[in-house]
Amino acid sequence: MTSSDPALQDTLHGSLHQERGHHDRCRAALAAMVDGAQEHVVTGVDVSASGADAEVLGYRLRSQAKELRELPEGPLFFGRLDFGGGAGDHSGQRYHIGRLRISEHPAVPPLVVDWRAPVARAFYQASAHEPQGVAVRRRFGWAPGSRGDSADLTGLEDEHLGRGESRASGIVAREIERPRVGPMRDIAATIQPEQDDLVRGDLPVSVCVQGAPGTGKTAVGLHRAAYLLYTHPQRIRRGGLLILGPNRTFLSYIAEVLPALGETGVRQSTLHEEIARHPRITRARGAAGPGADDERTAVIKHDGRMAEVLRRALYARVSEGEREGEGGSVGYVGALVVPDGTYRWRVSGGELARILRGVRAEEPPYGVGRERVRSRVVRCVQAQAELRAGPQSNAWVQKISRSRAVGAYVDAVWPRVRAEEVVAELLTDGAVLAAAADGLLDADEQRALLWAKPPRSWKSARWSAADLVLLDEVGGLVEHPEGYGHLVVDEAQDLSPMECRAIARRAAFGSLTVLGDLAQATTPWAARSWGTVLRHLGKPDAAVVPLTIGFRVPEAVVTLANRLLERLDVDVPTGRSLRGDGELRIREAAAGGLLDAVVGATRDALACEGSVGVVAADADVDRVRAALDAAGIVAAGPEELGARLSVVPASLVKGLEYDHVVAVEPAAIAEAEQRGLHRLYVVLTRAVSRLDVVHGRPLPF
Incomplete structure (x- = not known):
């Protein structure tokens, strides 16, 4: 709603005044909700219910109160839907859309509808072609960085979908293009229809999003x-x-x-x-040990074949029972005898073998299998006892289960294990590895896996990052880890x-x-x-x-990245950008003057608004930082998210965004690792406004 017409300007000012008043009302209602939630906590302490029910109720009430208290400050709504007649239950209704539901009383219509509510979907999906009953869609413009003061409501746009009006939103464009300083922001106000379809996918549905840079x-x-x-x-x-x-x-x-x-x-x-x-x-909790794997060893450890190698190594510990050895060791070649007072129960070797084969065929987690063996052995003893003396008590069953004879048998045929023991033995003992890897890994691969300096025991082992994944595989075979709903x-x-x-x-x-x-x-x-x-x-x-549609990375940057994409061995669609603004500059440094060119590009970047990321190959980061320091330019590291200027190793820039990126010597980034061209693609697509490519060597694109 912008025009030089005085009448329309008066209407705009009147609408802004009304909407600011509504925001003040929402702010008061939210404060009352926070106070009410705390009162419910106090009341819930004295609720008349069982101890367990009261504990659950108290936890939920405290959680709700805590969530309301911890809400970040900011505008309470960003949009409004005015439904026309013939819109079913919503005919003639008006809804403000925000990040959470705000109401003055549960029995009256809310002042603000949560953006996730079904009725709010029309805010993202309605169009002039399919208005979905919406007569007017209104978007609100707030001052950048607003903490929710009503005076920060600076503009609004009305789209009369009921009249077939379609327009590009300047408010949405300005929000998307707003300078990036600090942590990532939500996009609830700017979600596009194709994004909304993914956001509202049902819980049981798994989905994979192949997203080009800047697509959100x-x-x-x-x-x-x-x-x-x-x-x-x-x-x-x-x-x-x-x-x-x-x-x-x-x-x-x-x-x-x-x-x-x-x-x-x-x-x-x-x-x-x-x-x-x-x-x-x-024993492996925490970070990897100091002796990291070389790339070839890490690649083998991450290979899917290792799953079967580890499974074999674990289940090699399960046996039919102890065999008679050279020293004439006794074992369970025959029967198992279980003392019970003055009586002795006997489980035959054939029955024991049948139990073991049955449990292994069921393929339970290793720890579950061990207890199944125990319980089935006890069941055999119980069946004999009940034939002789009738039903046995639970206490008797527990006594037999904990008996030394049963425990010794289970330990012999299905021993307790730790994931660290299994993996350490595999990476230390060539014979154990050869048996587990037979037909899966060749001799060179097996040699690459073996530790050059084996630890004295698994307790003193220093685990690499790849080792942790192997440990998790064995741990998962022993006992399933905690699962999640999503x-x-x-x-x-x-x-x-x-x-x-x-x-x-x-x-x-x-x-x-x-x-x-x-x-x-x-x-x-x-x-x-x-x-x-x-x-x-x-x-x-x-x-x-x-x-494929980028909303943040400018067209010039996407075009450059697409040139590099042609050299990558991946089948993905090229991205395109809706932003025609942005800048791309390629600066060739004079011989020996690369760092001077980086300093110059950084100074130019700092003259513009927004965050600046200077990204270089990991080996060059110290040199770049030293050059900036010598020029009196103070830069932070990538972990300081609110910094105006950051020097970032190429290996850590993935997922981050900066308004202005200075990409230092692309050839060095591309040569630094096996998939260096992919890394360079990442570096080039971190800029959401301007990109400077500074190079002294030929460009890889």
């Missing part, structure tokens, strides 16, 4: 998580929801999105942190088959939102098709949905 795939995944928490609160509370990111820097960058949408307490973690929580992995897996293009298996164990009874871009796959074990990734994740039937 990470934001889509986070908003889908918020939508599922709103739509299926009980089911999510039972199963839990997990956000998996590639590293802590990335998780810090996205950490404020869900709280801004009213969802606190969602677990956000890396895969290695999840592995460290496995109850069967005790997992959002970001940067999934970099997952190895073994990492995918670790995630699949945690999603065996839940669903996945898989986010990534095969063109940005930089690990040496990364797959080249989503079908391979989804198969290892246990969701082979998940739909792969491409997002």
